[in-house]
Structures are given as C-alpha cells and as structure tokens.
Amino acid sequence: RALVYILEEDEDEEEEEEEVSEDKFCFNRECHHDFTRESNYRPGWRLRNGDFADLCNRCASAYEQGKFCEIFHQRASGWTCCESCGKRIHCGCIVSASAFMLLDAGGIECLTCARKKVSMGPNLRPPPSFPFQSPIAEKFKDLSIEWRSSIRSYRPPNLSSPSILQCALQYRGDGYEFNQPTSRDKATAYSTETQRGMNDLVGKLMSVNSNNHTSSILYNQKAGPNCKAPTCPNGNAYHPPISFKEGPLGAQRVFPVTTPTETTGHLGLGGRYLWHKANSSQLSHLHNDLNSGADSPLENKSGNIGTHLDTPGKYQVVPRYSPKVPYKDQVNESVSVVTPLFEKILSVSDAGRVGRMVLPKKCAEAFLPQISHTDGVPLTIHDSRGKEWTFQFRFWVNSNSRMYFLEGVTPCIQSMQLQAGDTVIFSRVDPERKLILGFRKASDAQSSVQETDLNNNRESCTKVDAEPIDMHSTMGKKKSSMTTTRSKRQKIEKGDISEMKLTWEEAQGFILPPPNLTPSIITIEGIEFEEYEDAPIIGKPNTGFGSTCSANRNLLAEQDDEEAKDEAEGLLMSPNSTSKHPRHRNGCVCIVCIQSPSGTSPKHGRRCSCTVCDTVRRRRATLLLRKNKKKQIEIESKAHKELESLNSDEELDQSANNSGNTSKNHEQRHVPPSKAQIDLNFQPEKDEESPPRSNTMTKDKSLRHDETSFNPS
DNA sequence: TCACTGCATGGCT
DNA sequence: AAGCCATGCAGTG
Numbered sequence: 001r002a003l004v005y006i007l008e009e010d011e012d013e014e015e016e017e018e019e020v021s022e023d024k025f026c027f028n029r030e031c032h033h034d035f036t037r038e039s040n041y042r043p044g045w046r047l048r049n050g051d052f053a054d055l056c057n058r059c060a061s062a063y064e065q066g067k068f069c070e071i072f073h074q075r076a077s078g079w080t081c082c083e084s085c086g087k088r089i090h091c092g093c094i095v096s097a098s099a100f101m102l103l104d105a106g107g108i109e110c111l112t113c114a115r116k117k118v119s120m121g122p123n124l125r126p127p128p129s130f131p132f133q134s135p136i137a138e139k140f141k142d143l144s145i146e147w148r149s150s151i152r153s154y155r156p157p158n159l160s161s162p163s164i165l166q167c168a169l170q171y172r173g174d175g176y177e178f179n180q181p182t183s184r185d186k187a188t189a190y191s192t193e194t195q196r197g198m199n200d201l202v203g204k205l206m207s208v209n210s211n212n213h214t215s216s217i218l219y220n221q222k223a224g225p226n227c228k229a230p231t232c233p234n235g236n237a238y239h240p241p242i243s244f245k246e247g248p249l250g251a252q253r254v255f256p257v258t259t260p261t262e263t264t265g266h267l268g269l270g271g272r273y274l275w276h277k278a279n280s281s282q283l284s285h286l287h288n289d290l291n292s293g294a295d296s297p298l299e300n301k302s303g304n305i306g307t308h309l310d311t312p313g314k315y316q317v318v319p320r321y322s323p324k325v326p327y328k329d330q331v332n333e334s335v336s337v338v339t340p341l342f343e344k345i346l347s348v349s350d351a352g353r354v355g356r357m358v359l360p361k362k363c364a365e366a367f368l369p370q371i372s373h374t375d376g377v378p379l380t381i382h383d384s385r386g387k388e389w390t391f392q393f394r395f396w397v398n399s400n401s402r403m404y405f406l407e408g409v410t411p412c413i414q415s416m417q418l419q420a421g422d423t424v425i426f427s428r429v430d431p432e433r434k435l436i437l438g439f440r441k442a443s444d445a446q447s448s449v450q451e452t453d454l455n456n457n458r459e460s461c462t463k464v465d466a467e468p469i470d471m472h473s474t475m476g477k478k479k480s481s482m483t484t485t486r487s488k489r490q491k492i493e494k495g496d497i498s499e500m501k502l503t504w505e506e507a508q509g510f511i512l513p514p515p516n517l518t519p520s521i522i523t524i525e526g527i528e529f530e531e532y533e534d535a536p537i538i539g540k541p542n543t544g545f546g547s548t549c550s551a552n553r554n555l556l557a558e559q560d561d562e563e564a565k566d567e568a569e570g571l572l573m574s575p576n577s578t579s580k581h582p583r584h585r586n587g588c589v590c591i592v593c594i595q596s597p598s599g600t601s602p603k604h605g606r607r608c609s610c611t612v613c614d615t616v617r618r619r620r621a622t623l624l625l626r627k628n629k630k631k632q633i634e635i636e637s638k639a640h641k642e643l644e645s646l647n648s649d650e651e652l653d654q655s656a657n658n659s660g661n662t663s664k665n666h667e668q669r670h671v672p673p674s675k676a677q678i679d680l681n682f683q684p685e686k687d688e689e690s691p692p693r694s695n696t697m698t699k700d701k702s703l704r705h706d707e708t709s710f711n712p713s
Numbered sequence: 714t715c716a717c718t719g720c721a722t723g724g725c726t
Numbered sequence: 727a728a729g730c731c732a733t734g735c736a737g738t739g
Contacts, residue, residue, distance in 0.1 A: 349732055354717080358731060374719085396719065401729060 027053035030072040044068075045095050069096045082110040336429050338436065341367040343425040346413070351420040355410035357391075364404035367426065368393055379406065381426075381435045383416065389437070412437065 026033035027044060033056035042060035043052035055063060062068045069076075069090035078092035083103055087110045090096045100108040342363040344350070350357040359368070371377055376394030383389060392407035416439050418424065425438040 347732055352733095356718095358733095361730065398720080398731085399722095399729070403731065 026056040026059055028055060028059040028068075028072060031056060031059050033058070045097075047094075063095065066099065069093055080108050083107040084109050336432060339428045339430060341426045341428055341435075343423050343440075345423045346418055346420050348420040350409070351413055351418060351422070353410065355408050357406045357409045357413075357424075359404040359406060361402060361404055363426070364393075364395075367428075368404070371395060376407075379435070381412075381437045382429075383412065384436065384438050387415070 042055055042057060044055040044060055044063045045053050047053055059068065059072075062071050073090050073093055073095070076090065076093070078090055079088050080091045080100075081088055082100070089100045089108060089110055091100060091108060100110050103109055342360065344357070344360065344363075347358070368379065369377055371393060374395060374397065376392050378390050379393040380388055380390045389409075389412045391409055391412070393404070394407055395402040395404045397403075413424075416424075418439055419442070421442040423440040423442075425440060427436045427438055428434065429436055
C-alpha cells in the first residue's frame with residue numbers, strides 16, 4: 001500500500017504535467033509543425049498513456065519507415081550498435097524502444113537479428129515476418145520510470161526472485177484492492193514511505209500469496225519462493241521464469257517488442273482489456289526495479305509525461321483472459337518453462353461445429369503473429385499431449401476494428417473433448433518457444449473456484465451476481481432473455497458452476513410433469529416411455545406443452561413465449577451438445593444439432609439411448625401408432641358409410657314396399673347389424689385428441705415439428 | 714439440404 | 727460512446 005500511494009502521488013503530478021504538454025503541434029520536437037488548423041496528422045509511436053503521438057505527414061512517414069531516429073535524433077545520445085550486425089539503434093528513445101532487444105550478456109540486438117534467433121514468443125520480439133505484439137512490454141518499461149522516481153533507492157536485498165513479483169501479482173490479481181484504500185491505510189502508507197515499508201509490503205504479499213496461492217507459486221516453480229532464481233548478470237537480461245508479460249501470476253519482465261511499423265499497423269494492447277492500472281502497474285514497477293536494475297531503455301527523454309496511472313481501469317488482466325490455473329506440465333524440471341499467455345473460455349460458437357474460435361483481440365494482437373490480411377497465417381500449436389495442430393489465425397474487419405479468430409479448431413477441441421464453458425489456455429514453452437494449447441474443463445474450474453473461495457481470495461475475480469435465473473422474468477422479453485443468457489454464460493465463464501448446477505437441477509424440476517397428470521405409457525423397442533399430453537412449459541407452468549420432447553420446446557418457439565422457451569432451451573441444452581444448426585433455435589438439441597460436424601465424429605447410433613434419440617424413437621412410435629389408428633378409423637368409417645348407405649337403400653326399398661312399418665326400420669337404424677358394429681356417433685378427432693382438449697393445436701404442430709426437426713431417419 | 718464463409722448485429726464492458 | 731465479441735444470418739457451392 002505504501003507503494004500504491006507513492007505511485008498515486010506521482011500520478012497526480014504527472015497528470016498535471018501532461019495537461020501542460022498538450023498542444024496541436026507535431027509531436028516531434030524537431031519538427032513541431034503546427035497543425036492546429038489541420039486534421040491530417042497521423043499517429044506515430046505509442047505514448048505511455050496509451051495514446052499515439054500525433055505527427056505531421058513527414059514525421060509520420062519517417063517513423064513508419066523506421067527512420068525517425070536517424071533523421072531527428074542523429075545527434076542525440078544513446079545510439080548503440082547491434083551486437084550481431086552492427087546496425088545503429090537509438091536506444092533509450094521511446095521511438096525506437098521497440099526496435100531492439102536486450103541481450104542476456106549485455107548489449108542489444110536489432111530485431112532483424114533477433115528474429116533469426118526467435119521462432120516464437122511474445123517476449124523476444126520476433127521479426128516483422130513473424131511478429132508478436134508486445135505493447136505490454138512497453139507499458140512496463142514505461143512504468144519503471146515512475147517506479148524509480150518514487151522508490152529509486154530501494155532494492156530489497158533478498159527479493160530479487162521474480163517469484164515475489166509473481167506472488168505479488170497473483171495476490172493483486174486475485175482481487176485485493178490496492179487502489180481503494182481506507183483513509184487509515186493511506187495515512188499509514190504515507191508514513192511508511194521507507195524501505196521498511198516496502199519490505200513489509202512485499203513480505204505481506206508473499207505471505208498472503210504463499211498461504212493462499214500455492215497453485216500460483218507452483219505455477220512457476222522455478223520462480224517460487226524456494227526456488228533459486230537465476231541471477232541476471234545483466235539487469236536487462238532475459239529471465240525465463242519471469243518472461244511472460246502479463247497475467248495475474250506473471251511477472252512482467254518484458255522485452256522488445258514492436259517496431260514502429262508494427263505498432264501502428266497492429267495497435268497492440270490498448271490496455272483496457274488486459275490491464276488495470278492500479279494493480280499491475282505498481283507491481284510492475286516493483287518488478288522492474290527488482291529485476292531489471294535501475295536503468296531502463298526507456299529512461300525516457302521524450303516529452304511524454306503521461307503514465308499508465310492516468311487511466312483508471314487500464315492495466316490489469318481481465319480475469320477471464322488471464323491464465324489462472326497452473327498448467328500441468330508447465331515446468332519441465334530439466335529445461336522447459338511454460339509461460340501462460342492467455343486463456344479463453346469457450347463459447348458455444350467456439351466449441352461449435354463452425355470450427356472458429358474467436359480470440360480476444362488484445363490477446364491475439366499481443367501474443368499471436370501480426371497479420372495484415374484477412375486470410376491470416378497458419379498457426380501451429382501443440383496440445384498438452386504434444387500433438388501438433390495447425391490453425392488458421394485470421395481476422396475479420398468488424399466495425400473499423402478486427403475480430404480475431406482461429407479457424408479449424410474443431411478437431412482439436414474434439415480431441416480435447418472440450419465444450420462450451422471449458423477453458424483453453426494458450427501458453428508458450430521456453431526455450432523452444434512453441435505455442436501450446438492447454439485446457440481446463442469447467443468441472444475443474446469449479447473445484448478451483450471452490451478452493452479459492454475457501455481462501456477468500458479471488459472474490460473480486462470470480463464473484464458474480466448471485467441472481468438466480470428467473471425463468472418467469474424472461475418471458476416474452478428478448479432483452480431480459482438475452483440478459484439472463486448472458487448472465488448464465490458469465491456464470492460459466494466465471495466458473496460459477498455450482499450455481500449453474502443448482503439451476504440445472506431446478507430446471508430438471510421444471511420439466512418434470514405435474515403430479516396430477518398421468519402419462520400414457522408407450523413401449524418402444526422394449527423400453528417404456530411416459531408420454532404426457534400436458535407437460536409444463538419451462539418457465540411457464542400449467543401451460544400446455546405437448547410433451548417433454550425437446551423438439552416440442554422448439555415448437556413453442558413459434559408461439560408467443562418463444563423467447564422464454566429459448567431461454568429454457570439454452571438452460572436445458574445438454575453440455576454434450578455441439579452447436580446449433582443454423583436454422584435451429586438457441587439451444588436446440590434436435591438430432592441435427594447434437595451431431596458433430598459431419599464426418600468428424602461418430603453420429604448417434606441406431607441403438608443410442610441418449611435422451612434425444614429416445615425422444616426421437618418415442619415420437620416416431622407415437623406417430624406410427626396414431627397414423628395406424630387413424631387409418632383404421634378411416635377404414636371403419638368408410639365401411640360404416642357404405643353400410644349406412646346400403647341400409648338406407650334397403651330402407652327406401654322397404655319403405656316403398658311397406659310404408660307402414662316405420663318403427664321397425666327406425667329400430668334397425670339404431671341397432672346396426674352385427675356385421676359392422678360401428679358406433680355411428682364415433683368422432684375420430686374428438687376421441688383421439690381428448691384429453692386434454694386444449695392442446696390439440698399444440699400437439700399437431702408438435703408432431704409436424706418432430707417430423708421436420710428431428711428428421712428421423 | 715447442408716457445410717462453409719464472411720459480414721452484420723447488438724448486448725455488454 | 728467506443729469497441730469488443732458472441733452469435734445470427736445470408737450467400738455460395
């Protein structure tokens with residue numbers, strides 16, 4: 001907390017400075033072209049506050065061509081030669097901050113040379129041909145400036161291990177509020193702006209974390225409290241265990257990063273999604289200071305005053321994307337270190353048959369190759385078993401933005417047996433620098449959440465509104481229906497499976513028939529099925545529904561309360577269902593929709609006993625029975641008519657012959673000959689459809705729907 | 714008829 | 727208000 005308030009203090013000062021620095025001139029001091037009345041300025045390098053430097057066309061062109069420093073900073077200090085090719089790089093300048101990498105042994109290397117040594121990974125900035133966005137790196141470099149300004153002299157002697165920062169970040173990431181202290185805290189903080197205060201802070205962080213986040217420490221075993229962290233011979237050296245840049249678990253030791261061109265072409269992390277200011281920023285300061293030494297390549301000489309602290313809510317990993325659970329094989333004891341990059345909870349779309357997994361934009365831009373064409377690039381990812389998958393990493397242009405997704409994930413997802421609600425975890429293996437795709441089943445997340453809840457430590461990350469899913473409140477209102485669906489999805493995303501489970505059980509109760517209804521028993525293939533003619537509509541009790549058949553729920557979608565039924569369908573959707581058929585409604589579990597993409601996995605067998613198949617069989621049998629019954633009735637009816645007409649003719653004849661004997665004929669009329677034995681008062685429709693009468697239409701429609709939706713074949 | 718594709722839409726952050 | 731992103735949907739083969 002001491003750290004927090006120190007930083008907040010700096011933030012205030014810097015905000016003031018930033019206001020002063022605003023102008024309408026070209027950001028390049030050497031140019032300072034006045035475009036106050038112009039609008040044709042262009043974005044240049046990214047500023048520390050997340051904005052971009054406004055440059056005139058000339059300067060922007062120079063920047064985009066990577067010649068800005070050559071042109072404008074030729075006389076400035078800080079030029080260093082690439083250790084490999086000797087190319088001069090203007091180090092220590094924000095403009096070129098992304099154009100080089102710091103070497104373990106000291107010195108720098110231009111990206112062109114670095115790319116030859118890097119096959120993959122966000123930390124070691126690869127070349128434009130296979131670039132990774134790492135604007136976070138810049139952020140943390142930037143943040144180091146503020147950190148030093150506040151606690152420049154502090155360097156805890158025994159806290160060089162990155163685990164401290166990881167612990168701290170984990171502690172922070174799990175919901176501890178640093179940015180909203182009580183006044184008492186604040187007073188304490190200000191009074192302890194000392195090294196002891198910092199020790200307390202770090203010690204506290206470690207203490208809490210070690211008590212409550214064993215997993216997070218295990219997450220990076222090499223960097224754990226008891227590990228022997230590699231000592232950096234150079235403060236700027238690459239430090240594998242702390243290599244990953246972000247995440248509540250991760251230390252933010254980061255390295256170059258984006259070239260100017262890349263940055264402009266690929267906007268990188270706006271920060272809003274991944275980072276929140278108050279948490280990672282301070283800790284990243286701490287981290288930078290602890291691990292990178294006093295100097296930073298961004299010991300900035302530019303006029304940029306803004307800091308990441310200027311924008312509340314910025315630089316924290318959004319929980320749903322930050323890796324949360326240790327990956328099983330994260331640390332290969334001998335060599336490899338697995339660095340979680342980000343994770344994604346699979347949506348229905350992601351896990352569906354379309355085979356496209358939407359990626360969080362910020363994460364995609366931060367950790368995956370830069371792509372400039374919508375066709376994207378193939379991306380090879382290994383799963384946890386070492387199997388290699390190649391996806392197409394692409395994007396769509398969407399509302400002046402991009403929507404990133406992986407294409408062709410279905411086989412992989414099926415291989416991992418993942419469903420909507422499960423989580424895929426993108427990680428990187430060092431030093432191989434392979435991308436690997438781990439996963440966490442929703443059921444695992446549940447236990448994880450429970451565990452952390454016990455620790456009372458993840459509340460702000462995982463706690464969601466405990467509003468029960470009120471089916472009634474969603475009736476007929478698309479918006480509320482959607483809201484509930486979203487809410488439900490969020491519950492899944494946040495791992496609140498326990499609530500979902502409860503709701504599911506409640507939903508099971510919804511589809512149970514009312515006790516006052518007696519089912520008709522139908523035996524199909526030796527199995528007895530109960531068929532209710534007036535089963536309840538989910539969320540709308542006591543309303544005729546046809547049957548519990550899921551297809552009938554689809555039928556109801558055609559009626560007034562379709563939205564509520566959608567909701568019910570969504571709620572009832574089997575976790576094993578894959579995706580929706582394009583023409584089926586949300587949560588449809590018809591035989592079409594539950595089938596996996598064609599050819600990719602076995603379809604339901606003829607003797608499959610799943611609910612849907614049972615339903616299909618039952619409906620088929622019902623249809624058949626009724627069809628036969630109707631046919632029989634028609635035949636009988638026809639026979640009766642013929643008989644009647646025959647009798648009528650006979651009667652006429654008799655009447656003609658014996659006009660006085662009417663009473664006898666009348667009697668004959670009411671006592672048909674035994675040959676026919678047909679009740680002339682028989683009304684096929686009425687008999688067949690009673691009881692319940694009110695449901696006639698529903699059932700008819702239901703049958704039709706069954707025929708179309710389930711397509712039994 | 715259905716899988717695939719790419720864009721559009723709209724709730725949500 | 728802007729942007730993200732889950733999902734819908736129309737066009738195409």
